[in-house]
Amino acid sequence: MDAAPAIELRGVSRRYGERWALRDVSVTVPAGSTLVVFGPNGAGKSTLLRLLATLLRPHGGEVSVLGEQLPRREWAVRGRVGLLAHDPLLYRDLSARENLRFHARLHRRPEARVEQLLELTSLTGRAEDPVRTLSKGLLQRVAVCRAILHDPPLLLLDEPRANLDPAAAALIEPLIGRESGRTRVVTSHDPVGGLAEADLALGLRDGRAALLAPAAEVDVAAVEALYR
Amino acid sequence: MSAREAAPSERDAAAPAPPAPPDPKPMRPTWVLLRKDLLLERRAPESVPAMVLFSVTTFVLFHFGLGRDEVDGTLAAGVLLVTILFAAILGINRLFVSEQAEGGFDAVLLAPIDRTALFLSKALALFCFLTLVELVAVPAFAVLLLGPSPWGGIGGLVVVLALLNGALALVGALVSALAIQTRSRDLIVPMIGLPMLVPALIAGARACAPLLAAHGASWPAGKWLAVLALYDLVFGLLAYAVFDFLLED
Numbered sequence: 001m002d003a004a005p006a007i008e009l010r011g012v013s014r015r016y017g018e019r020w021a022l023r024d025v026s027v028t029v030p031a032g033s034t035l036v037v038f039g040p041n042g043a044g045k046s047t048l049l050r051l052l053a054t055l056l057r058p059h060g061g062e063v064s065v066l067g068e069q070l071p072r073r074e075w076a077v078r079g080r081v082g083l084l085a086h087d088p089l090l091y092r093d094l095s096a097r098e099n100l101r102f103h104a105r106l107h108r109r110p111e112a113r114v115e116q117l118l119e120l121t122s123l124t125g126r127a128e129d130p131v132r133t134l135s136k137g138l139l140q141r142v143a144v145c146r147a148i149l150h151d152p153p154l155l156l157l158d159e160p161r162a163n164l165d166p167a168a169a170a171l172i173e174p175l176i177g178r179e180s181g182r183t184r185v186v187t188s189h190d191p192v193g194g195l196a197e198a199d200l201a202l203g204l205r206d207g208r209a210a211l212l213a214p215a216a217e218v219d220v221a222a223v224e225a226l227y228r
Numbered sequence: 229m230s231a232r233e234a235a236p237s238e239r240d241a242a243a244p245a246p247p248a249p250p251d252p253k254p255m256r257p258t259w260v261l262l263r264k265d266l267l268l269e270r271r272a273p274e275s276v277p278a279m280v281l282f283s284v285t286t287f288v289l290f291h292f293g294l295g296r297d298e299v300d301g302t303l304a305a306g307v308l309l310v311t312i313l314f315a316a317i318l319g320i321n322r323l324f325v326s327e328q329a330e331g332g333f334d335a336v337l338l339a340p341i342d343r344t345a346l347f348l349s350k351a352l353a354l355f356c357f358l359t360l361v362e363l364v365a366v367p368a369f370a371v372l373l374l375g376p377s378p379w380g381g382i383g384g385l386v387v388v389l390a391l392l393n394g395a396l397a398l399v400g401a402l403v404s405a406l407a408i409q410t411r412s413r414d415l416i417v418p419m420i421g422l423p424m425l426v427p428a429l430i431a432g433a434r435a436c437a438p439l440l441a442a443h444g445a446s447w448p449a450g451k452w453l454a455v456l457a458l459y460d461l462v463f464g465l466l467a468y469a470v471f472d473f474l475l476e477d
Contacts, residue, residue: 053334055334078338079339080340085334087334090332090335091268091332094267102260105256108340
């Protein structure tokens with residue numbers, strides 16, 4: 001894997017008040033590859049995603065995303081990152097179509113892109129319903145559309161298959177899975193499924209990198225040990 | 229459409245995007261955000277009805293609390309503008325709630341737009357809300373409390389209220405952005421916003437008083453209009469300068 005790195009973290013730390021959420025984390029992710037982040041609740045996975053998304057600033061270390069140093073050039077990264085967070089980041093009283101059109105306008109993307117994504121995710125029939133009336137699975141599909149409608153080269157996915165049945169998970173796979181061809185950082189609690197889609201595995205425990213290796217060299221037991 | 233069928237077209241569409249070039253229409257994101265705010269308020273009215281109800285209720289309370297059927301001049305200006313100010317606090321408290329409560333804030337912050345657009349859209353939304361509130365509140369005030377007819381000075385009153393709304397909107401958007409990042413949003417807005425708005429209230433009341441007096445003027449004194457306009461200009465520039473920093477982590 002000799003592609004230029006899409007993400008470089010060197011000794012990155014981040015705290016909330018007195019509590020360190022990330023401590024001295026270093027990892028390099030080549031462009032087009034997938035980093036899967038494992039770790040128990042509170043290990044720092046979501047904090048890592050928010051740092052990479054420019055929504056948080058590091059309190060130590062160096063962060064480079066898509067060749068841009070953060071936070072100095074965070075403006076150059078915005079618009080090139082797709083974030084699928086725990087919250088869907090949607091307005092509940094607007095319909096799926098209205099939400100996506102709003103984001104398409106902010107990202108200067110044509111409305112045809114919205115219709116394309118609604119069709120690809122089989123949401124056309126519910127596109128006019130307020131998203132507060134959608135099930136969690138449908139909501140997750142709309143959130144996926146929002147995260148990728150601007151064709152970001154980097155996807156940050158926080159447990160992307162949560163709430164999805166197998167059919168829905170298969171439906172979004174071409175959009176956010178390996179075959180999308182994008183660089184991906186994915187958090188997961190599923191050692192088997194996570195390692196299967198990873199090029200690189202990072203295990204976090206109390207904010208520290210307890211495991212970092214090519215996925216092919218990591219066995220399931222090592223990931224499971226993070227949760228004990 | 230199956231996942232397999234969907235894959236090729238999506239892959240074609242997913243070419244890595246370079247940094248977005250500068251928007252040739254810098255005000256466009258502001259209108260996009262404003263349109264969304266107005267749509268949300270129309271779809272699920274919260275701020276405007278609450279502000280209208282608060283204003284009318286306050287006039288009724290003044291009616292009985294003052295023990296007078298009619299007020300005019302300085303007292304009338306004070307009652308009207310203080311009521312609008314407190315009603316505005318309700319709107320300011322809720323200005324960023326849709327972003328925070330509904331989780332859309334992060335998605336907006338990730339868009340390749342100048343964050344000033346967010347400030348301008350919120351200030352414009354609050355200006356629109358206040359204007360709608362005043363369309364009900366001012367006639368209600370005239371019916372419930374005001375002695376003299378307001379028609380003689382209605383043009384001047386509209387100008388004063390527009391300038392005061394500008395002050396409330398600019399300071400309100402700034403304070404609301406600050407408060408939304410704290411746990412005590414409902415306390416921060418009045419504690420910071422009200423002292424900041426005292427100069428605007430004084431100028432507004434002085435400008436309004438002769439318009440609401442018996443046989444009063446038909447146009448406010450130019451110096452108080454100038455003070456209000458200057459206040460709007462200063463706080464507009466201040467907000468423009470600091471808003472980006474308020475949103476930083």
